[in-house]
Amino acid sequence: MDKINVLLIVTLISIFISLILAFFLLTVKTKYKTSNILFAVFLILAAVDLSEPLFNLVVDGPSNLGMLRTTLAFLQIPVFYLYVVSVCYSDFKLKPKYFFHLLPFLIVNIVLLPRFYTVDLSSKINFIINRQHMIELQFIHILFHIQFVVYFIAVFILLRKTKKLYLENNAGTHLNSYNWLFQFTVVLTVLYSIALLKNIFKFSDYPYISEWIKFGILVIQPFIFCWYLFKALNNPELFRNVDSKLQLVAEIILEEKNKEQSVANEDNYNEELLKLRSYMIEKKPFLNPSVTIQDISENIQIPTRELSVLINHQLGQHFYDFVNTYRIESAMEILKDTTKSKVTILEILYEVGFNSKSSFNTAFKKHTGNTPTYYRNNLQISSL
Template identity: 80%
Template sequence: MDKINLLIIVTVISLFISLFLALFLLTVKTKHKTSNALFALYLIITAIDASEPLLSLLSDRPSNLGMLRNTLAFLQIPVFYLYVVSVCYSDFKFKPKYILHLLPFLIVNVVLLPHFYTVDAASKISFIMNRQNMIELQFTHVFFHIQIVVYLIAVFMLLRKAKKLYLENYAGTNINSYNWLFQFTVVLTILYLIVVFKNIFKFSDYSFISEYIKIGILVFQLFICCWYLFKALNNPGLFRNIDSKLKLVSDINLEEKNNKPETTNEKEYNEELLKLKKYMAEEKPFLNPSLTIQNVSENIGMPTRALSVLINHHLGQHFYDFVNTYRIENAMDILKDASKSKVTILEILYEVGFNSKSSFNTAFKKHTGNTPTAYRKSL
């Protein structure tokens, strides 16, 4: 099988899976329609970008439509960024400012307008044949890679902040969503690095090497699509968002320092802490797997901001870890109880407020140094 046939086969498979997943995301019944639509759009743009080997079979002459297809790559990473924002924040809505993400795509097409879009076919062929000397294509090439770097940095910063906000305000197991999104972004980063590597050869005397790398990219895209599909089908409730109006405790402290001098009332602090611990021990709200800091603040009559600072700043724990400590202590009591020796680990984790075995095992080992099974055997 020669290189051309292999490229066509891989392209067809990649297009089929990408478009199938996009259709699945657009039609599946879910509360997260916006997120699904954005990722479906990302997949469609990626599929159009990857379709070049098939389109070249129909016509290998440069055209305005073909160049427009190439420049659609400038919409890929902005759409992915908006997808991540929509996943992280429950109150995500399209705003006029998001139109700014179209600017790179528009700028590139305006740059190409005089010497490509508005010239005749012969001039288009000459433009492509002499692409190494065309300043417009050099600009497009550099601009594309700058865009990738800027957006990927923005995505990683967004995920870092969103995960911290989740840990400070929620005690569910959906932290796995952010861990998975981080992993997914790392994989996409690797993909884009391979694209950069391919483009280096594309504009060199060894352009044939970029064709082989292109096959590898298409295979890698197949892997990413299949991985995402596997996650979506096996974890339909994977993504649960946070409120974008929430602030990090570090930002709250900074605001308070700027507004007024910090006054520490040790007696008041101790009273609030005792009130919180009494509520946790007597009412056991941690048994609720979807517990939030707002739930606790409402029940003990303490402002959410003050409670967040009390736990995350004064106790030096994220709300997530604070609640999990009570859950693990409760699980340890059950494991120590000889009358409950036949209760399974799975039953225990659900009983104490977890709804994920991996999260329970991670939290238990972090608290005790042992897995639940090893802890039970050591008693």
């Protein structure tokens, strides 16, 4: 089996997997339909991008359709960015303003109109043969590199901000989901970086290196997408409960300073802090695995904005860590209780408001310096 046949087989497999995954996302019943549609579109665009070897078998020579297929790559990263936005924010909706993301794709195709789309076949062939000297293609390559850098920086900034918003307003366990979404973005960044390297070699004196890189991408990409969707199916909630209207505490503080207002005077601060701590001890809202700062705000009659500043700024703790402190203290009380020595660690973590063993272990070690098991065993040894 020669190299061309192997490339075609791998291409067919990669495209088939991408399209099957896209079909699944478009047909599966879920309340997160918009996110699924966006990722399905991303998979379809990726499949179109991978289809070059098959396309060249069907279409002989350069064509308008072939060039359009190539320029569709300018839609992949914007669609992925919108997908990440839709996953992070619970109130995400597709709006007309998002058509702005089509701009690079439209610009590229307008640039190609005079000397490619509107000319005869011989002129198209000449355009491709002399591609290294064509200013349009040089512009397209530069624009794609700029788009790649800008969008992936925007994605990482978005994930960082969303994680911080989550920590400041929620005390659930969705940070694990953040971690693998971040990992997927890193992997995708590396994949696109390799693809850019492939394009550099394609228009250099070493085009064969580009072919080998293309083959590697064809093999790796389906596995990456399958891994991501497997994770997504096992963590369907992801963030999903971060409201895009929420502000970071740093932004609130800056606004207050600009208005020359103090966030709260000392007496008011002490009064609100006392009310908060009394409520946490008496009502134990931390036992609810998905408690939010809004929930506590409603119950103690302190505006969410003020409460967020109180906890995240005045106390110097994220709401996530603030709530987990009470959960860990409660867990430590259970671990110290000799009458509950038969209660397992798993039972304890669920009882105090955690719903993930990994998040419980991480929080417990952060608070005490030890794992729950070590802490319990050490107590037993000390009592002997």
